[in-house]
Amino acid sequence: MWKPADRIKYQTEVASWPDAQRAATSRLFSPIVIGSMSLEQRTWIPAMVPWRSNEQGEVTQDVIDWYGRFAEGKPGAIVIEATGIRDIPSGPLLRISNDGYVPGLQRLVETVREASNGRTRLLIQLIDFLNIRRRPDPVKYFERFLAITDQHREVLAMRGADESAVRAKLGQLDDCELEQVLSPEELEALRFGYRERVTDTHIPAIAELPETLPGLFGAAANRAKQAGFDGVELHYAHAYTMSSFLSATNTRADGYGGSVVERIRLPLEVFSRVRDVVGAEFPVGCRFLSDEIVEGGSGLSDACFFATEFARAGMDFLSLSRGGKFDDAKQPKVGWAAYPYTGRSGYECMPSYISDAQGPWERNVEPVAAVRSAVRDAGFATPVVTAGGIYSFDQAERLLEEEKADVVGFARQALADPDWFEKVRRGRGEEVMLCRYSNYCEGLDQKHKQVTCELWDRDELGDPGTVLATDGKRRLTAPAWRG
Ligand SMILES: Cc1cc2nc3c(=O)[nH]c(=O)nc-3n(C[C@H](O)[C@H](O)[C@H](O)COP(=O)(O)O)c2cc1C
Numbered sequence: 026m027w028k029p030a031d032r033i034k035y036q037t038e039v040a041s042w043p044d045a046q047r048a049a050t051s052r053l054f055s056p057i058v059i060g061s062m063s064l065e066q067r068t069w070i071p072a073m074v075p076w077r078s079n080e081q082g083e084v085t086q087d088v089i090d091w092y093g094r095f096a097e098g099k100p101g102a103i104v105i106e107a108t109g110i111r112d113i114p115s116g117p118l119l120r121i122s123n124d125g126y127v128p129g130l131q132r133l134v135e136t137v138r139e140a141s142n143g144r145t146r147l148l149i150q151l152i153d154f155l156n157i158r159r160r161p162d163p164v165k166y167f168e169r170f171l172a173i174t175d176q177h178r179e180v181l182a183m184r185g186a187d188e189s190a191v192r193a194k195l196g197q198l199d200d201c202e203l204e205q206v207l208s209p210e211e212l213e214a215l216r217f218g219y220r221e222r223v224t225d226t227h228i229p230a231i232a233e234l235p236e237t238l239p240g241l242f243g244a245a246a247n248r249a250k251q252a253g254f255d256g257v258e259l260h261y262a263h264a265y266t267m268s269s270f271l272s273a274t275n276t277r278a279d280g281y282g283g284s285v286v287e288r289i290r291l292p293l294e295v296f297s298r299v300r301d302v303v304g305a306e307f308p309v310g311c312r313f314l315s316d317e318i319v320e321g322g323s324g325l326s327d328a329c330f331f332a333t334e335f336a337r338a339g340m341d342f343l344s345l346s347r348g349g350k351f352d353d354a355k356q357p358k359v360g361w362a363a364y365p366y367t368g369r370s371g372y373e374c375m376p377s378y379i380s381d382a383q384g385p386w387e388r389n390v391e392p393v394a395a396v397r398s399a400v401r402d403a404g405f406a407t408p409v410v411t412a413g414g415i416y417s418f419d420q421a422e423r424l425l426e427e428e429k430a431d432v433v434g435f436a437r438q439a440l441a442d443p444d445w446f447e448k449v450r451r452g453r454g455e456e457v458m459l460c461r462y463s464n465y466c467e468g469l470d471q472k473h474k475q476v477t478c479e480l481w482d483r484d485e486l487g488d489p490g491t492v493l494a495t496d497g498k499r500r501l502t503a504p505a506w507r508g
């Protein structure tokens with residue numbers, strides 16, 4: 026992962042925790058209404074992909090165990106990981122792309138209800154993403170993948186040469202020479218792996234996204250409702266399709282790119298279809314970015330506009346993340362796909378303990394506060410969820426008191442200790458295992474390995490019933506809190 030030049034090391038510390046009485050009278054542990062859904066407390070576990078599904082994208086026993094374990098901590102809400110809405114093979118990404126997935130998802134809902142004694146609300150994040158290929162072996166790229174054109178022949182002064190001769194010649198060129206011959210897209214495909222963009226409107230499926238996506242999101246949201254979820258979160262953040270429509274880099278010329286009004290058009294049309302399908306009573310919100318953190322990308326003023334328009338359209342909540350784009354991702358190794366959390370924008374999404382003068386914590390708090398103010402100034406009371414480097418009661422309580430958000434997201438802190446919420450609520454914060462922000466978990470995610478936390482994945486491996494990762498070395502869920 027990218028690291029700031031200063032490389033200052035930070036350690037997570039908490040001076041004091043509240044007693045049970047203080048917790049009981051806090052804002053954090055007070056209820057909030059989100060659309061027709063009521064959260065018992067203003068705590069929220071944002072979506073995190075743990076790679077527990079299978080090649081069919083089903084709810085496996087490991088998926089059930091993973092979320093059941095989070096539910097034991099009884100947070101206000103859990104958002105199930107990014108879940109695919111297209112009925113296509115998507116590796117071990119969880120899917121909600123046909124009605125066959127509903128019974129498994131129903132089991133997941135029941136598990137969370139039972140494990141939290143009905144105290145945790147459960148949402149699911151719905152994602153669409155475009156094709157991305159692995160970085161090719163250069164030999165194979167020139168031998169097979171690259172489509173040879175007359176443009177190549179022209180620049181190589183090989184007019185009329187047969188394809189194999191052009192391929193052979195390209196294979197002999199160094200990097201500087203290749204830059205003269207290949208187009209920027211071809212160079213990117215060689216160096217990073219081919220990746221589709223929403224601006225590739227010469228590809229019919231991409232040109233037609235405004236026609237296809239509302240239906241896909243609508244059908245998926247309807248399945249979520251059938252499965253018994255309390256709501257859905259539309260994934261409009263990070264490196265994926267809907268975020269790419271919102272991005273200032275979206276220059277589509279068909280009315281769905283260019284100005285902010287055109288860029289938000291499809292996200293609003295998707296929401297409108299989802300609303301029509303699930304009805305006014307079913308909570309629907311979205312996750313989007315307070316800032317893309319990439320050159321030429323959308324910034325805070327775009328986010329304020331988007332938030333206000335989402336609120337105006339009737340979204341029930343707005344959850345904000347930050348960064349996490351392909352645009353500045355590191356070059357992957359040959360055979361690997363680019364990962365959108367390896368550049369500076371990725372750092373801003375999941376900052377690690379090696380940081381700059383600002384430090385790794387709360388980097389998203391002020392931008393989200395600005396977004397919330399814009400929404401309030403426009404006259405909307407839509408609840409806003411913040412996240413990023415929040416691990417202590419004091420941090421969370423302060424930002425709620427200062428009205429910087431309405432709900433507080435704890436992603437890695439909940440991964441480090443799923444019992445954070447119960448421990449703090451009961452006045453036993455000293456027992457919390459604090460996240461180190463080491464990003465060991467994120468490193469596993471990058472390799473699509475089962476995500477665990479270094480604070481507990483080697484503990485009590487011999488416990489009866491402990492399920493191990495496929496590497497046989499790590500437990501898959503945190504040991505039970507014997508509090
Ligand atoms: C392993 C892992 C998987 C993640 N998967 C998702 C995801 O599916 N959808 C999403 O919106 N964010 C995802 N995130 C980002 C988190 O939801 C969160 O925004 C980020 O970790 C910053 O919050 P934190 O500092 O509380 O961890 C993931 C983060 C981690 C560590």
Ligand code: SF4
Binds near residue numbers: 467
């Ligand atoms: S591995 Fe654990 S301690 Fe490290 S960042 Fe992830 S959740 Fe935090």
